[in-house]
Amino acid sequence: MNNSDLRGIIFSFFRTKAFKQCQDCKRVIMWNKKKVILKYVEWHNFISCNDCYKYNFFKTFNERLMLANLFI
Numbered sequence: 001m002n003n004s005d006l007r008g009i010i011f012s013f014f015r016t017k018a019f020k021q022c023q024d025c026k027r028v029i030m031w032n033k034k035k036v037i038l039k040y041v042e043w044h045n046f047i048s049c050n051d052c053y054k055y056n057f058f059k060t061f062n063e064r065l066m067l068a069n070l071f072i
């Protein structure tokens with residue numbers, strides 16, 4: 001076991017809880033304040049990675065569009 005292996009193990013303990021995580025796909029957005037892994041959207045207590053945000057945005061948008069069509 002060399003030094004970098006050992007460092008990996010030590011850091012893995014710090015990584016048990018992500019600093020920020022997407023609420024939908026549970027992917028880690030940030031491991032710490034300085035390291036952003038995924039682009040994300042955040043406001044109030046909502047946090048989502050860009051992929052989920054876009055997906056949910058278009059999903060609700062399409063649903064609204066379908067509902068609107070029903071009432072036209």
Ligand SMILES: [Zn+2]
Nearest residue numbers: 022025049052
């Ligand atoms: Zn996500």
